[in-house]
Amino acid sequence: MPHTTDAWWRSAAIYQVYVRSFADGNGDGTGDLAGVRARLPYLAELGVDALWFTPWYVSPLADGGYDVADYRAIDPAFGTLAEAEKLIAEARDLGLRTIVDIVPNHVSAAHPWFRAALAAPEGSPERELFHFRPGRGPDGARPPNGWRSEFGGPAWTRSTRADGTPGEWYLHLFAPGQPDLNWAHPQVRSEHEEILRFWFERGAAGVRIDSAALLAKDPALPDFDPGRGDAHPYVDRDELHGIYRSWRAVADAHDAVLIGELWLPDVERFARYLRPDELHTAFNFDFLACPWEPERLRASIEGTLASHAGVGAPATWVLANHDITRTVTRYGRAETGFSFAAKRFGTPTDPALGTRRARAAALLSLALPGSVYLYQGEELGLPEAEVARERIVDPMHARSGGVDPGRDGCRVPLPWSGEAPPYGFGGADTWLPQPEDWADRTAEAQQRDPGSMLALYRTALRLRRAWPPGAGDLTWLPSPDGALVFARDHGVLCAVNLAAEPLELPDHRSLLLGSGPLDEEGRLPRDTAVWLRV
Incomplete structure (x- = not known):
């Protein structure tokens, strides 16, 4: 299968835009497309090649927009479809490509398909698009199996029949508001291929595929014990490769790229997704989670390059994203790798040490062969913000019983200018509160400082662009x-x-x-x- 025309994706610097927290154009405290459009010159001057937008679709926001109710419409909180089309065109005029986020494992509980499934009787065609099952036990009161949600708790929620009695259970590997789709159903496959075409025809240069290794499930939905060597019933199943070969045909027809979010420890299994007729690239979570230790970093780099070379795919390098404790904070802790257990409330950190290491890590990652991803705010050296418990909205916090602070600390709205919140972001009461001590971290303040993190990233990206x-x-x-x-x-x-x-x-x-x-x-x-x- 052919590569895209100029294979820009093989060495691109791609900037992740978390729309809700990037810039607020209408003053309501929530980031939106108008805010992004106004800041496009900043992104062009930074020196990146493409923008990856986390989901901007209609959503109840049960999981930050990764619970999609309508893939062909923009959430009113962010703007309109016409405005998204303008953004894509305006970014292109500045030399910035657009990558949209696709969430194929699940939809929102507010999606028309799931609403129809809940309203339909058990055994109906509408329910075949999801994973509905009777419960265990004489009264069906126990979940169909022991699978656990990625956010904690059971991966099943019981539905209610029209007469108010308890009904079947439905599967959700994430929050209850994110029911898993049944990828064995041809309608699910055809719908997603149409969604790809919809966005490619509107100028998107590629898609990032969320939870790309989870779509296919063992139809028996069995319990499993990894300690026994059981084959995993929903991670990295062989059926996935046929799905992505079909997607690749759609992408190639539109000269677009496919980027997978794949958390797989087996590098050989990981590389299978990057064969010439499947995904173009995939996120390198081994490097992202690697501690700030020379032997571990070298081993991660060598392993990444070796596994990608075998299939002719470019490596990717990532230091942070919207799910991960920010680099400045993580590298200032005793545990510099990434694990949820290491980011509990009150974990001590040394900001000066973390900043020094984050600056070094920026040059390390930008010097490596392949493409690199930069999460918004990393170029400003933002630390993880401590969000008061009463303001946390991430479902990981609630489902952990309040033990895990969740991911809101890396999703706090960006500081653009000024001496106090909202730092030029927009509305006075931002959807997540900004720290009071970020005045020296605003983009405006750093533009005046040749020694700032922003200056470092701008210079590094400019030099990097001059390389072949x-x-x-x-x-x-x-x-x-x-x-x-x-x-x-x-x-x-x-x-x-x-x-x-x-x-x-x-x-x-x-x-x-x-x-x-x-x-x-x-x-x-x-x-x-x-x-x-x-």
């Missing part, structure tokens, strides 16, 4: 323990020092960029990275 597209293999160079030093074959060398002792710089022609200053003897301090011309 998609070219430049990585060669590791000898280095002492605690250092990562590699050269790209287009003449740039990256050195990152994670050791306590300063690192002597390799021979080079010039220093292109540093995440921090060298020491008095011209050596690289701890938790600092440089790009060198060699």
Whole structure:
């Protein structure tokens, strides 16, 4: 199957826009498409190649928009379909492609299909589009199996019949407001292919596929015990590859790309999704979750490049997204990898240390071969915000019994200008509260500071754009323990020092960029990275 015309996606820098928190154009405290359109010049000046928008569709927002009620309409809180079309066109005029988010595993409980299924009798065709099952036990009071929701608690909710009596249970691997679709049904497959065409015809350059490894289920919906070696009944099933081969045909017909969200520990299984007739790229969660440790980082980089080389796909590099504790906070903690258990309320963090490491990690990730994803606010060095419990809306918090703070801390509205909230975002009462101490982190303040995180990202992205597209293999160079030093074959060398002792710089022609200053003897301090011309 052919690649897209210029294979831009193989080395692109892609910026993730969480619309609700990016910029507010109408002053109601919620981000919207008008706000994004007004800030497109900022994104173009930043130097990214494409924008990935998290779901902007009609939704009750039971899970931040990942519960979609209508894929062909924009939620009124964000704007209109006509405005989305204008945004896509205006971004294209500035050299920015648009990637939309598709959520194929489930829909909203408010979706017309599910509403019809609830209204229909048990065993009806409407219910075949989902996973309805009778409960266990003499009165059906127990869920059909022991599957657990990704958000905690059972993955089943019991429906109610028209006469008010308890009825069948329906499956939801996420929140109860997100019923799972039955991908064995041809109507589900055809509908999603039409959704792809709908957005490609409106100018979208690609789609990001949410929870891409979860769609297909074992039709028996059996209990399973991973410790026994049971095949997983809904993760990474072989039926998925036929689905994505069909999607690839649609994408190729529109010169568009498919990007999968795949959390799979087996690199060989992961690489199967990136064969030439399936997905173009997939998110690299191994690198995202990797601790700030030299051996672990090198192993993650080597494993990623090796697994992608086998199928001719480009690697991707991600430091953060809308589900992950922000990099500045995560790297300032004793546990620098990512695990939900490590981000409980009150976990101590060192902001200065986290910022220094986040700056070094930015140069590391941007120097690697492949494409890179930047989550909004990372270019401003935003930390994870501590959202008061009474303001948390993420369902992960409630379903954990209040133990897990959820993901709202990385979704707080961006600070654009000014000395106090709302920092130029929009309405005075933003949908999530902003911290009182972000005045020095606004885009406006950082534009005036040549040493800011924003200046670092702008310079790095400008230099990166000058490299040959998609070219430049990585060669590791000898280095002492605690250092990562590699050269790209287009003449740039990256050195990152994670050791306590300063690192002597390799021979080079010039220093292109540093995440921090060298020491008095011209050596690289701890938790600092440089790009060198060699």
